[in-house]
Amino acid sequence: MPHLHDMEELISSIEDNQVKDYMKEAMSCYMANAYRACIVLTYLALFDDIVKKLGELGKVNKKAKRIYDEAQNKIHEQDVYENYLIEQLASNSLIPKLDTSFLNILRQLRNKSAHPSGHSASAEEARFVFYESINRFLSKPILTTTQLVDDILARLDDKHFFPSMNIRKISDIVKKEILNIHHETFPYIVNKLLEKHLNSSSEVKKNAGFFLTGLAYLKDDKSSNCLRKYVIDSKCSDSKCSHLILRIISANGSLLLNLEPVTYDRLKSVISEKIENIGLTDNDSKFSHPSIVLSSILRSCGEDFIITHFKSQLTQLLRKNIFSLSFIAHMSNHPKIIKIYLREAVKKAGPLDFDKANHFSSNIFDIDNYLAESLSGSQAFLVIANISKAADNGAYEAKALRASNSSSIPELKEIIVKYIESNKAEAKSIYERVAGDDEGFDILISKFPSTQIDII
Numbered sequence: 001m002p003h004l005h006d007m008e009e010l011i012s013s014i015e016d017n018q019v020k021d022y023m024k025e026a027m028s029c030y031m032a033n034a035y036r037a038c039i040v041l042t043y044l045a046l047f048d049d050i051v052k053k054l055g056e057l058g059k060v061n062k063k064a065k066r067i068y069d070e071a072q073n074k075i076h077e078q079d080v081y082e083n084y085l086i087e088q089l090a091s092n093s094l095i096p097k098l099d100t101s102f103l104n105i106l107r108q109l110r111n112k113s114a115h116p117s118g119h120s121a122s123a124e125e126a127r128f129v130f131y132e133s134i135n136r137f138l139s140k141p142i143l144t145t146t147q148l149v150d151d152i153l154a155r156l157d158d159k160h161f162f163p164s165m166n167i168r169k170i171s172d173i174v175k176k177e178i179l180n181i182h183h184e185t186f187p188y189i190v191n192k193l194l195e196k197h198l199n200s201s202s203e204v205k206k207n208a209g210f211f212l213t214g215l216a217y218l219k220d221d222k223s224s225n226c227l228r229k230y231v232i233d234s235k236c237s238d239s240k241c242s243h244l245i246l247r248i249i250s251a252n253g254s255l256l257l258n259l260e261p262v263t264y265d266r267l268k269s270v271i272s273e274k275i276e277n278i279g280l281t282d283n284d285s286k287f288s289h290p291s292i293v294l295s296s297i298l299r300s301c302g303e304d305f306i307i308t309h310f311k312s313q314l315t316q317l318l319r320k321n322i323f324s325l326s327f328i329a330h331m332s333n334h335p336k337i338i339k340i341y342l343r344e345a346v347k348k349a350g351p352l353d354f355d356k357a358n359h360f361s362s363n364i365f366d367i368d369n370y371l372a373e374s375l376s377g378s379q380a381f382l383v384i385a386n387i388s389k390a391a392d393n394g395a396y397e398a399k400a401l402r403a404s405n406s407s408s409i410p411e412l413k414e415i416i417v418k419y420i421e422s423n424k425a426e427a428k429s430i431y432e433r434v435a436g437d438d439e440g441f442d443i444l445i446s447k448f449p450s451t452q453i454d455i456i
Contacts, residue, residue, distance in 0.1 A: 010131065013139035019049050023138065026130060035126035036113035042126075043110040046133045047082055050089075051075070053141075056180060061147045063092045082107055094147060099136050106133070141180040148181050149189045156196060156207040165210075167217055167251060167287065174214035183222040190215070190226040198240060209244050213287065216251035228255050236266040246274060247287040253300030256309070264309050271313045275320055284326040290317050291326035298327075303334040311340070318344040323363050325370070332374040342379050349398075350386035350434070357390035361397035365408040372411035377419025380412050381427050385434040388444050392435070405447045417448045 007027045014020045022045035029037040051071055058065030067088040074081035086107065090100040106129055112119040155161060162170055181189065193215075196208035212231065215223050227248060232255055235241040245267075249255060256267070275290045284291040294314055298306050306314060314337070317324065322345055331337045347353075348360040364371075364387075371380065384406065391398035406413045420427050424445070431441045 010134045019045050030126050035121040038126040039109055039113045039129050042129050042133050049138055140182045146188050152177055153192055156204045161207045162210045170210050170214040171217040186223050186226045190230045213247045213251050216248040219252050233263055242270045243288050246293050250287040250292040250296045253296035275316050284324050291324040295327045295330045303336045322348050328367050328370045338374050346386045351389045351393040357395040358397040361387055361401045368409040368411050377415050380415045381419055382430055385431045389435050420445050421450050
């Protein structure tokens with residue numbers, strides 16, 4: 001005999017409260033050894049549930065609506081409807097063959113249990129009926145079928161299927177569309193959407209891609225497993241899928257956890273190629289932009305993961321665009337990532353390349369607040385020491401920044417002032433390491449006057 005806890009756990013998987021009540025009563029009958037009653041109550045609950053779900057499916061499926069309407073007519077006329085229901089569900093492929101077989105077995109057991117037949121229902125029969133009814137039907141939102149998925153796929157050419165490009169709104173629409181789809185159907189919908197994305201007209205292709213991206217953003221374990229298996233693992237070697245895969249990773253970086261080594265190698269190639277082809281003026285808030293991709297991986301998987309698998313790609317990105325807001329905005333509290341960023345930043349800020357130094361000094365104000373959130377006092381001073389050295393070498397934007405007493409970067413300036421107040425000797429050592437001597441140190445720190453007020 002199963003434990004009460006096991007049966008209660010099964011009942012908890014049922015969403016419909018009325019059906020739950022039926023099955024709680026059926027469980028009580030089972031525990032009281034009233035096995036015939038258990039079978040009959042389960043039978044009633046199951047067919048009542050099927051009719052309800054058929055009505056929901058009928059809102060989007062003509063076959064389901066026709067069957068539902070006829071079943072309702074039979075119910076209202078107090079006519080037997082169960083045989084009709086089983087035959088129609090099976091002949092219209094609304095339930096799998098195995099489920100059809102179970103319904104026929106259940107119908108026979110119910111007839112034997114509900115009428116004088118000489119049959120004595122056993123505990124095994126009642127247990128079989130109870131468990132299979134819940135597992136196959138009662139715990140599922142709407143019948144195990146691809147009909148709802150096919151309806152979604154048929155509407156992908158609708159111009160306004162996704163009226164917004166905002167990922168949150170896209171994921172809200174996806175959540176609504178799959179509300180009544182059982183998780184067993186996820187492999188089917190993911191593969192069909194991928195097929196549509198690869199082999200359809202522009203509108204269908206776009207909507208299928210948005211749907212997969214929105215599905216990733218929901219971060220549901222079961223759909224995530226399908227995306228990981230059928231899209232990332234299976235298609236990352238296909239350049240036609242690169243753009244889609246990058247968007248899916250941006251939507252849910254945790255999809256990259258626990259992949260095969262060869263998959264990581266292929267993804268490195270995909271990301272590197274994307275970085276190579278982006279321009280400095282490209283919008284880094286787009287979901288396929290490598291800044292968003294790497295930021296998502298960092299937030300979902302952590303800095304150790306990104307350093308282990310994508311350190312070269314991160315370095316490549318920072319060398320391409322040290323001012324990528326979409327990544328910098330998320331690097332605070334990740335000291336290892338900040339260290340990598342700082343190494344590339346001082347190369348840009350320092351004296352070795354005149355054009356790079358000017359570009360850095362003229363644009364650092366854009367990331368002032370993000371750097372202030374991420375850098376320590378000594379790290380911030382290291383950046384400003386390199387800018388000062390570039391100014392000494394004639395970089396005009398660096399000279400202008402220094403002459404303005406760093407007025408365009410007020411948050412970094414505040415950190416540097418506090419650092420110099422408490423760590424002047426350490427600051428001097430950093431300056432000597434950058435400049436080669438301490439000759440200009442006093443001039444530099446004079447640009448960062450103390451905010452302390454002496455009390456006499």
